[in-house]
Amino acid sequence: MSESRKLHVGAAQLGPIAKDESRAAVVERLIALLHQGASVGCELVVFPELALTTFFPRWFTDDIAGHDHYYEQSMPSAETQPLFDAAKELGVGFALGYAELTEPDAEGVIHRYNTTVLVERDGSIVGKFRKVHIPGHEADEPWRPFQHLERRYFEESSEGFPVWRCFDSIVGMATCNDRRWPETYREMGLQGVEMVLIGYNTPIHYAPDPGQNALQGFHNHLCMQAGAYQNGTWVVGVAKGGTEEGVESLAQSCIIAPSGQIVAQAVTTGDELISAIADLDWCNHYKETLFDFARYRRPELYQRITSQKGVIKPPADSGDASS
Numbered sequence: 001m002s003e004s005r006k007l008h009v010g011a012a013q014l015g016p017i018a019k020d021e022s023r024a025a026v027v028e029r030l031i032a033l034l035h036q037g038a039s040v041g042c043e044l045v046v047f048p049e050l051a052l053t054t055f056f057p058r059w060f061t062d063d064i065a066g067h068d069h070y071y072e073q074s075m076p077s078a079e080t081q082p083l084f085d086a087a088k089e090l091g092v093g094f095a096l097g098y099a100e101l102t103e104p105d106a107e108g109v110i111h112r113y114n115t116t117v118l119v120e121r122d123g124s125i126v127g128k129f130r131k132v133h134i135p136g137h138e139a140d141e142p143w144r145p146f147q148h149l150e151r152r153y154f155e156e157s158s159e160g161f162p163v164w165r166c167f168d169s170i171v172g173m174a175t176c177n178d179r180r181w182p183e184t185y186r187e188m189g190l191q192g193v194e195m196v197l198i199g200y201n202t203p204i205h206y207a208p209d210p211g212q213n214a215l216q217g218f219h220n221h222l223c224m225q226a227g228a229y230q231n232g233t234w235v236v237g238v239a240k241g242g243t244e245e246g247v248e249s250l251a252q253s254c255i256i257a258p259s260g261q262i263v264a265q266a267v268t269t270g271d272e273l274i275s276a277i278a279d280l281d282w283c284n285h286y287k288e289t290l291f292d293f294a295r296y297r298r299p300e301l302y303q304r305i306t307s308q309k310g311v312i313k314p315p316a317d318s319g320d321a322s323s
């Protein structure tokens with residue numbers, strides 16, 4: 001009988017990053033967590049969304065270009081190269097969220113993305129994922145105690161949800177708000193994904209509907225556990241938590257099995273490494289039974305999911321749409 005495939009994965013939760021904390025200081029924190037991961041046997045360590053800076057979209061500006069210092073113009077850069085070097089030396093890969101400023105495209109346009117880079121155990125780049133679902137707002141909304149201006153600072157990716165064969169597995173990525181959308185996981189599920197890596201910055205206070213504040217932890221786990229189970233995949237959810245520049249963000253980083261069960265969870269709101277030995281063949285228990293897509297899915301009945309964006313209700317006088 002063949003041995004089951006295992007991937008020892010770490011979720012490297014970060015505590016707050018102050019506005020004036022240098023890249024060098026942050027990279028030192030990341031390297032310390034990578035070393036912790038190596039010391040317990042991790043082959044892959046996942047860092048949060050925008051893991052090199054404070055969560056700058058909380059501040060309005062008319063001058064985005066004046067905020068370019070929050071973005072990386074290359075990856076690796078001189079400041080992040082030590083993390084790549086440590087990965088190679090330790091033989092531990094990583095996923096790292098950061099703000100990306102691209103080279104000018106063919107039309108001379110520079111783009112800003114909320115990006116995650118995935119790096120193999122030899123320090124080589126496997127691929128990049130650019131956030132698809134950009135939450136929050138574009139315009140100044142000074143009535144909020146703090147803002148969520150991701151839609152001002154970042155473009156929506158049009159590259160979707162690729163997966164990669166790496167770490168002797170099939171790995172995909174998503175970023176923060178992407179985790180709340182079932183399409184995120186299903187797109188990767190249809191490519192056979194076995195592990196989805198997700199970094200997040202989730203403020204506890206949700207200004208448009210503060211009634212949701214008390215449910216942040218519940219909703220965080222609810223969507224990732226459902227995504228894992230319904231697609232028979234591991235999910236690694238990693239927070240930047242704690243109180244950063246006066247804003248409290250959710251921690252509760254976790255590693256979720258293809259059964260939907262949480263197998264490891266952070267207990268602090270600061271820098272903390274948790275890990276699990278992920279049995280990748282456990283995915284098949286779900287992919288080949290209840291969620292055998294080829295056997296049971298009915299894509300011909302799901303047309304609205306790709307052809308329609310918002311809700312279209314039946315006309316008011318149409319009665320029961322099914323009768």
Ligand code: CDT
Binds near residue numbers: 135175177200203
């Ligand atoms: N970073 C990020 O995507 N945060 C969102 C907050 C939504 S409130 C505007 C999240 O989904 O957690």
